Amino acid sequence: MECYLDNSATTPVCAEAAEAVSDALLHNWGNPSSLYRKGMQAEDILISAREAIADRLYCRPEEVFFTSGGTESNNIAILGTASAMRRYGSRIVISSVEHSSVEESARTLETQGFEVVRLPVGPDGIVPAEAIARAVNRNTILVSVMAVNNEVGAIQPVQQIRRAVRAAGAPAVIHCDAVQAFGKLPGLRPGAMGVDLMSVSAHKVHGPKGAGALYVRGGYKKGGSSVRVSPRTFGGLQEGTLRPGTEPVPAIAGFGAAVRALPDTDEAFVHVSQLRDHLLEGLAAIDGITVNSPPDALPYIVNISTGVNSEPMMNFLSRREIYVSSGSACAKGHKSRVLRSMGLPDAAIASALRVSFSHETTHAMIDMFLDALADGKRSIRTARR
Amino acid sequence: MDMKEVILLKNGEIALKGLNRRSFEDKMIKNLRYRLSRFGSWQFSAAQSTVTAIPGDDVADLDAAADACGKVFGFVGYSKALMTDKDMDVIRAVTGDYLEDALRAAKTFKVCARRADKKFPFTSPEICMEMGGVLLSRFPHLSVDVHNPDLTVNIEVRDRAAFIHGNQLKGAGGLPTGSAGKAAVLISGGIDSPVAAWMMAKRGLEIEAVHFASPPYTSERAEKKVHDLLGRVAQYSGRIRLHVVPFTELQEAIRDNCPEELFTILMRRYMMRIAQTIAEQNDCGALITGESVGQVASQTLYALACTDEAVSMPVFRPLIGMDKNEVIEISRRIDTFELSILPYEDCCTVFTPKHPRTHPKLYYVQQAENLLESERLCSEAIAGTRTLTIRAH
Structure with a gap:
């Protein structure tokens, strides 16, 4: 055995997800942006998958943006926020145990003049809430702490960040890498946790590789979002322009089906x-x-x-x-x-x-x-x- | 005659060979034919220390083929060339077009003519003067520098055709693989052994490889890394047969029964013995290792002597007098360095003692070996050996 x-x-892909992928590949292969029926049928798959993920996160479907996976979600969150928030300050606060897609993004920003503060963890692998409060100042534009650490499973006090940001009077956007927590951590609700951006991935919940999502509180509109984040890639109108490019409908279909089957x-x-x-x-x-x-x-x-x-x-x-x-x-x-x-x-x-x-x-x-x-x-x- | 772009390869050392030059040349062309076969069909002709590779109509990527030529031992230089009629009017007309990019990029140039066909109505100096003038009037930014030009325009008038080409690129040198017999290299996955294998292949040896695998201490990825390393060496040496020896039991037996500080030297001796048997079975006349004096405890003069005592075959150690930096330089050149530093455990790092003996005494080493069922352990390892063929990648 x-x-x-x-x-x-x-994770292994579940039967429901494999079937949804296969169906999208063989039958619903239209371009979701096309105006005719074949396109609308493909678009229906996106709508349904978006709802499944929104249901799990207790958010609205308009707040869910598909990406290629956890790494891209984290990259858009870190780099996109830094770019959009540049004029409000230069400090970025992350934990010292973030996934490399957060850590390396932050390191790139360091070379561009941003100040990155990395919060140490205690012997239990947890970032102390007081450390977050101490690190956040008026100049802080982004705080990013993962929900669950990928190596030891330590649950981080993400819901404490909002208070720290408010107390410091910081303009900071709050991001949470929830790739290891999604579908597993009870109470993972970005709205209730005071989180602005949240990354999730399909293949950690029995979906296919190549799909993920970024939650953006209040949704994303070019130039008019409540959360300031800007795209990293440019092209068509897909995903509200936050993540342009023809959607990988089969992977997203599998993502939706996997989440429904959880x-x-x-x-x-x-x-x-x-x-x-x-x-x-x-x-x-x-x-x-x-x-x-x-x-x-x-x-x-x-x-x-x-x-x-x-x-x-x-x-x-x-x-x-x-x-x-x-x-x-x-x-x-x-x-x-x-x-x-x-x-x-x-x-x-x-x-x-x-x-x-x-x-x-x-x-x-x-x-x-x-x-x-x-x-x-x-x-x-x-x-x- | 139609004009055609071909590859010219210049013979190296073998030009100095006497009566058996022909057999070296045949070997080189055979190796070249094998290496170029993946790019399509070719015709080859050899004359006056030069091999001409003429591509068939199915050859699409002459640049990639030329790169591959740079990795065939026996040739000291190579270049793409335009093969054309032996007609001064034609040469005058096409040279500027064919070498236009190089001529525009250069500041200084010279024309170098060779006339093998003495019936051609222009002498070499006449060709040089004539073509120098033609090119200067077309590319007025150029000036002539006969000593150290940016670009040498070569016009070779040979028996059947004329060839026009720019700067010649450096070839791999050495002697054609297989012209000097066969030897077996002990390869672990580090930086040194692929370089050692490459250096001996350069001297015309065909390479067999012996790798010791110690699962679970070493992983499948560690063996895959050796496949990949040999694949790079094979770009020069041609395909390599790899023998993978199961080594766990021997290593565990040494660790369990013998003095700790002798672990490394004992392991080396068993490796050499097993490699020698495999080498003999495969018609190899020597062993190759990547050792260099003083690099680690098993490579002190005393340890090397002790290792050599275990075998009767000659042991070639081409890196023996080289610094690590020099070895790394070659490994970068042959493109094995990045693979070599992938961090997998290999058989040499398993059970490394904290303080290995740097002055091992043969007597004590032999005594330690008497504690083991050496013959059974070695013959079982040899019996369990897998053999596979690694092709260039």
């Missing part, structure tokens, strides 16, 4: 919490395992250190068709930024594994993983130091 426990990297967020949360508890119990019975995720992390992500270097352990598991990811991106030097920010010792970082669930994960898969992990710890030799 294949045992896929790397659902934070990507179980209720709260119910899935309960199921996955049980999985997580089952895993933690099993891990406690194996010697020398430490858990790096904080106790109140999103249960979908469990980061552990096994005492055996990540790469051999991953290879060992992979030969048994068990797929997890190394907490550190790669061996040799590329140590995880997140685990380092949390102050973990080198040995723990070098042996980190990330196990990540979906609502489809079963207890049997976790048992398989636990058995293999114990075997791996027994048979994989480490250098004798």
